[in-house]
Amino acid sequence: MLLRLPTSVSEAQECLAEGAVPVGGATLVWAAWQRDGFPARAMSLRELPEANVIGREALGAAVVLARLDDRVPDVLRRAAASVGTGAVRRTATVGGNLVGSTLRCLLPPALVLGARARVLCPDGVRETGLADAAAERAVLLGVHWREPVAAAYRKFPGVDGGPPPLVVASALHDGERGPRLRVAVRTGYDVLGEEVHGGAGAEDTLGLLRATSLGGLPPVAWEAVREQVVGLLDRPEAR
Structure with a gap:
């Protein structure tokens, strides 16, 4: 393999035009390559400056999860710290987790940040929604967002051999017409994300969320959403 x-x-x-297969840390594909054979060409973005950005409002796709620290919002840092073992986090990349994995551990916090994706195409670089980039398994260069007023994250304990553990993330943002609240939930392999007006008080905001796809969440997930919404809207900076 070259x-x-x-x-x-x-x-x-x-490299893309030559048929090179994009890889991050190869933590997800190595076993399959050993079983099925290695591609003739592969491409890593670890030497590409645009894919190595770390900041309060931007993150490169080639950054390994172990490098996510207090330079990024806490909701992202906590999500990265919960992925696998230390050895996995020192190898697995942001791009691989967001678009190359079925677990997509970073997707809920990235969605509540309102992250947008910059993806590499044969004819250039384009910006798209993060959910679309994940669904397309696009070649991700990085993501960017506006820093929120406040955010929250919770990952429930998993069961060995069971589905991915429940994840609930939320973030409060300033908007032109008042506060906006984004909530994202990973339940099984599905990730649901919604945005509502957040300036009407916790109960009214929860009522708005009930009318979205999040209204069908199981009770344990909805209770976690409730706790985060109440906690975020009760902060002094949210008033």
């Missing part, structure tokens, strides 16, 4: 390490977007496009 592994290419492009240092510019144009070079990365050339």
